[in-house]
Amino acid sequence: MNSEFDLIRRYFTRPIHRAVLGIGDDAALIACDPGMDLAISTDTLVADRHFFTDTDPGKLGHKALAVNLSDMAAMGATPRWVTLALTLPVDRIQSQPDWLEAFMRGFFSLANAYQVELIGGDTTRGPLNIGVQIIGEVAKGKALRRSTALPGDDIWVSGQLGDAAMALAHLQRRIELDPAELAACLPALLTPTARVELGQQLIDLARSAIDISDGLLADLGHILECSHTAATVYLAKIPCSTVVKKHMATALAVDCLLAGGDDYELCFTAPESKRVEIMQLAQQLAIPLSCIGEITEGEGLRVLDSNGNALTYEKKGYDHFLT
Amino acid sequence: MNSEFDLIRRYFTRPIHRAVLGIGDDAALIACDPGMDLAISTDTLVADRHFFTDTDPGKLGHKALAVNLSDMAAMGATPRWVTLALTLPVDRIQSQPDWLEAFMRGFFSLANAYQVELIGGDTTRGPLNIGVQIIGEVAKGKALRRSTALPGDDIWVSGQLGDAAMALAHLQRRIELDPAELAACLPALLTPTARVELGQQLIDLARSAIDISDGLLADLGHILECSHTAATVYLAKIPCSTVVKKHMATALAVDCLLAGGDDYELCFTAPESKRVEIMQLAQQLAIPLSCIGEITEGEGLRVLDSNGNALTYEKKGYDHFLT
Numbered sequence: 059m060n061s062e063f064d065l066i067r068r069y070f071t072r073p074i075h076r077a078v079l080g081i082g083d084d085a086a087l088i089a090c091d092p093g094m095d096l097a098i099s100t101d102t103l104v105a106d107r108h109f110f111t112d113t114d115p116g117k118l119g120h121k122a123l124a125v126n127l128s129d130m131a132a133m134g135a136t137p138r139w140v141t142l143a144l145t146l147p148v149d150r151i152q153s154q155p156d157w158l159e160a161f162m163r164g165f166f167s168l169a170n171a172y173q174v175e176l177i178g179g180d181t182t183r184g185p186l187n188i189g190v191q192i193i194g195e196v197a198k199g200k201a202l203r204r205s206t207a208l209p210g211d212d213i214w215v216s217g218q219l220g221d222a223a224m225a226l227a228h229l230q231r232r233i234e235l236d237p238a239e240l241a242a243c244l245p246a247l248l249t250p251t252a253r254v255e256l257g258q259q260l261i262d263l264a265r266s267a268i269d270i271s272d273g274l275l276a277d278l279g280h281i282l283e284c285s286h287t288a289a290t291v292y293l294a295k296i297p298c299s300t301v302v303k304k305h306m307a308t309a310l311a312v313d314c315l316l317a318g319g320d321d322y323e324l325c326f327t328a329p330e331s332k333r334v335e336i337m338q339l340a341q342q343l344a345i346p347l348s349c350i351g352e353i354t355e356g357e358g359l360r361v362l363d364s365n366g367n368a369l370t371y372e373k374k375g376y377d378h379f380l381t
Numbered sequence: 382m383n384s385e386f387d388l389i390r391r392y393f394t395r396p397i398h399r400a401v402l403g404i405g406d407d408a409a410l411i412a413c414d415p416g417m418d419l420a421i422s423t424d425t426l427v428a429d430r431h432f433f434t435d436t437d438p439g440k441l442g443h444k445a446l447a448v449n450l451s452d453m454a455a456m457g458a459t460p461r462w463v464t465l466a467l468t469l470p471v472d473r474i475q476s477q478p479d480w481l482e483a484f485m486r487g488f489f490s491l492a493n494a495y496q497v498e499l500i501g502g503d504t505t506r507g508p509l510n511i512g513v514q515i516i517g518e519v520a521k522g523k524a525l526r527r528s529t530a531l532p533g534d535d536i537w538v539s540g541q542l543g544d545a546a547m548a549l550a551h552l553q554r555r556i557e558l559d560p561a562e563l564a565a566c567l568p569a570l571l572t573p574t575a576r577v578e579l580g581q582q583l584i585d586l587a588r589s590a591i592d593i594s595d596g597l598l599a600d601l602g603h604i605l606e607c608s609h610t611a612a613t614v615y616l617a618k619i620p621c622s623t624v625v626k627k628h629m630a631t632a633l634a635v636d637c638l639l640a641g642g643d644d645y646e647l648c649f650t651a652p653e654s655k656r657v658e659i660m661q662l663a664q665q666l667a668i669p670l671s672c673i674g675e676i677t678e679g680e681g682l683r684v685l686d687s688n689g690n691a692l693t694y695e696k697k698g699y700d701h702f703l704t
Contacts, residue, residue: 085515184428
């Protein structure tokens with residue numbers, strides 16, 4: 059059987075270019091660029107909570123990094139370095155020796171695409187738990203925050219919402235999608251794309267930003283709370299796939315769209331004066347950007363249907379301790 | 382029941398002084414000091430693996446941070462910021478509402494003592510898993526590494542080794558300590574002290590350093606491997622408590638001393654010319670520093686008993702995947 063250090067050498071250690079010192083000492087070392095702030099975040103995936111234990115390990119490796127890249131995107135930061143704290147059941151190593159290799163292949167494939175370096179970590183035995191810590195760079199004072207939305211700002215969303223939650227609902231037998239619909243929705247759940255470049259390009263356009271991991275209402279709600287503002291959102295303007303559209307008569311699809319979570323799209327606010335530049339950016343990056351409402355004075359988040367009636371809505375999003 | 386965000390507000394959010402932005406956004410922000418390198422490390426504690434599930438939560442909070450401070454100490458870095466990725470069983474929150482409060486009290490009490498700021502984290506539901514990520518500062522190019530020991534260096538160890546392992550052996554009923562012995566050994570296991578100030582003071586004295594978390598032989602072994610050197614260590618010179626000394630006739634006590642782990646003392650190498658300064662430092666910090674052997678050419682680690690005979694020794698230390 060492999061020792062912890064064999065595992066580290068074999069699966070985790072790769073050449074380091076940007077860090078001063080990578081894996082193999084008591085800590086990694088990175089040099090500071092005085093023109094930059096560092097953005098630091100951590101996100102954990104727990105078996106049976108964030109993923110099914112039989113999830114394809116390569117896709118899981120991708121997703122574990124993607125959800126952290128998404129936090130960098132939401133700050134407008136360029137992701138640079140990650141550490142990985144992996145708690146692994148022994149049987150996962152013993153009876154499925156390829157599991158870790160496939161997991162790390164998925165992880166490194168995405169890391170390489172963004173030139174993100176794995177500079178450290180920890181491997182322990184226990185119930186499967188995947189902790190990623192990410193560090194990015196952003197020009198000093200320029201990071202996109204949640205607390206800086208202003209009344210009058212447009213509210214924008216990237217991509218389409220709800221697909222990941224629809225796929226999850228199907229896997230949990232809460233809805234039945236046909237095979238083509240499932241195939242269309244599954245990638246959003248299994249291999250989400252973090253909007254890293256979009257976040258960077260929004261630095262001088264957006265006033266505030268967050269990534270949508272817990273659902274639109276919950277995450278936009280964080281912007282409102284942190285910015286001490288309110289918002290009106292138009293249901294019909296929220297971008298979604300034809301699959302979500304087709305099921306929109308069901309409460310579940312509306313739920314997936316507004317509160318499903320796992321979207322990893324960006325929700326940001328920007329002054330009206332930036333509309334043209336934002337539309338140009340959408341074209342340039344080939345990422346749909348939709349204006350779904352506006353920030354207002356006061357507090358609360360109103361969602362209006364196509365008749366202008368406010369939806370009454372209890373569940374705001376995914377909460378790890380309430381759901 | 383508390384929501385995730387109630388938990389964060391109540392237990393995790395404290396005023397931030399040194400970071401640009403703390404808990405509450407997609408990432409924390411820290412400013413870079415161009416004269417510094419940043420040291421980054423992560424260490425996870427898993428229930429039933431690194432601690433008994435009924436361990437006093439305040440002590441556990443202390444230890445979760447202490448083992449990470451110890452990594453900073455081993456680099457000579459000043460710990461500055463931490464993030465905390467906490468996976469909690471729901472019953473721990475529901476039936477033991479004071480658990481998290483006590484845990485965080487232990488955590489913050491140690492953090493405050495070192496002026497370390499909690500700037501982010503993640504709270505999820507699942508089998509108890511405590512992931513801490515730590516970031517420290519160290520003068521550019523000055524960090525203590527494992528790879529820089531040279532033949533002729535003295536090998537030093539701080540404090541005393543083996544007490545934590547003796548206490549664990551007692552709790553696991555592999556040895557029976559009398560109450561006074563247990564009381565003497567338990568603090569090393571439950572509330573270890575990281576040698577943070579010692580690490581910083583060793584920057585211009587030591588040639589290489591590591592913290593002893595997996596046992597002396599394993600961790601000194603890492604220095605030898607990384608530095609492509611060998612070593613001779615004298616068993617009688619390895620510092621230990623009267624409890625370990627009393628039991629030294631048993632294989633278990635020798636095991637605890639050489640390979641027990643959980644010591645969180647520093648093992649470092651330094652040229653002979655630094656002996657006086659190191660002894661002065663020991664006095665100044667009131668921390669015992671013992672010279673236990675020397676680095677030699679070649680490879681391998683010899684432990685000599687008081688008759689000059691080499692111990693044959695199979696188990697080198699704690700390995701999360703072999704033990």
